[in-house]
Amino acid sequence: MFCCLFVFTAALAPRAMAADGTPNRGALFRIEQPAAGNAGNAGNVAWLFGTIHVGAKSFYPLEPKIMAALENAAVLALEVDPLGSQDDIARAVREYGMYPAGRGPASAELAAPYRPRLERLLRQYDVPPASVAPMKPWMLASLLTVREFERQGYQTDLAVEMWLSHGARARKQKIVELESVQAQMALFGRMTTADQALFLQETIDAIDGSEQASDARAIATAWATADQAALDRIAEKTATDDTFSGRFVSRVLLDGRNPLLADGIAKLLAREKQSVVAIGVLHLVGKNSVPELLRRQGLRVERVY
Template identity: 85%
Template sequence: MFCCLFVFTAGLAPRAMAADGIPNRGALFRIEQQAGEVRNVTWLFGTIHVGAKHFYPLEPRITAALDQASVLALEVDPLGSQEDIARAVREYGMYQNGRGPAAAELPASYRPRLDRLLRQYDVPPPSVAPMKPWMLASLLTVREFERQGYQTELAVEVWLSKGARARKQKIVELESVHSQMSLFGRMSTADQALFLQETIDAIDGSEQAGDARAIASAWASADQAALDGIADKTATDDTFSGRFVSRVLLDERNPLLADGIVKLLAREKLSVAAIGVLHLVGKNSVPELLRRKGLRVERVY
């Protein structure tokens, strides 16, 4: 849930429509492996980690694939073990032994700005006192998206997980919440403070809202050119948080996600894998890594 949290804004771009008028969303790839007479297929779908009611149901090609697949693979199942999620939050996102709050790590000029944002989002300061700076930055991002009317509870992965459970379909995780949060936990305290500072700057300067609108529009309309442009911008963002997203949250994870999809493809005749859409675009994307492994990769939209 912590890789790329995007807010949705409907109607910002022309939408590519499926045959029955339901818009295409995100990106969809068909991955095929042929071994003798055996042909296995994985449908690879690009998601975003927040949502709104009017984004569902998804278009017929992906919903048909979901109905027919034996397995749904997600980065992490948001409806999986809540105990595991809570344990990872405590281990990587919370101060131990009474240290904190995160505001103490910030330059003095940022502390009133943080206080103002907490008041704006109606967040009591004592409730965030145990949070490390990166976790507090994530909370501020989520609250800003909620202020604009979008919710993590309606994220694509949540919708997919609920559907799989209704179909009694097997769900596998390509990663774990511990592995995801541990990436943030690797940051030094100083780097985490810088991550929080840049989050405050982005919210105050409306840059975050602009970037969110851009990716929301691209995802909502399955705009390939716009998604590729966002990938290029992400790769050249020279802020600390920009480099962290590009080098750690994308480039470092993409080979592991690709390996997981290769294993899934080897054992399942028909499966669906759904991961964050920014993993599917740009240089060294998951589809590109799969092509290099000799698999047939077709972009549907």
């Protein structure tokens, strides 16, 4: 979810292919524990794979290199396991994403000109207003963003993390979470009501101005073609977006979380001979990316694609 302008050129980029012709997806890094000072775990390897939180049937299966890593790994690490405790997810949604009884709807927090625009978007996405009445503004903004991705042909039930989690369960592979759904949603829940309303208003502006559609196509296409240049452009655009929602994504959702994600990966690498870590691809690009933070910790980091 990033609400800002983007010149959509990724669709014109050539696809990076695996040897068997399967397209590379996202971004892949090989992280290795060097020998110096860590004789017990020297040579441990973590494959760091960048995901997106929606998907399409054409995305799968992934290319052979990451598939082999998944087959050989003892552990799959995700930001949050989407197939994990549904009670925990529901509890976090209630705590951080829903109004207490008697509050709401989110439209009441909006400036008056935005209220009919929100109603029109709900009709456009075939969302009954009563179903979203308990949602706080940030949660409603997230729903609108997901609906726009779906309008572009991408589905949340085919999200990369969902596909990976299903595969790990079929392999009876251990899944670990680097974060918790409570911690993720708390980042949004800490926004003031006024800031949440601004976040929703900027989402409405982005959708009405076709920016959200362009953004959805851009990031999905850049991921689907492993287009490094396009991903770098998206990272730069996100970092320089001066809207409230742009600053929130860049400073809170990316820069604010990257150190904790990097620390979790380093700890996993220290104890596991081979693992696969799959986190959002925007955490893997930009100046303060997770790979860069891992390099600063003295780990050997190689970008595969």
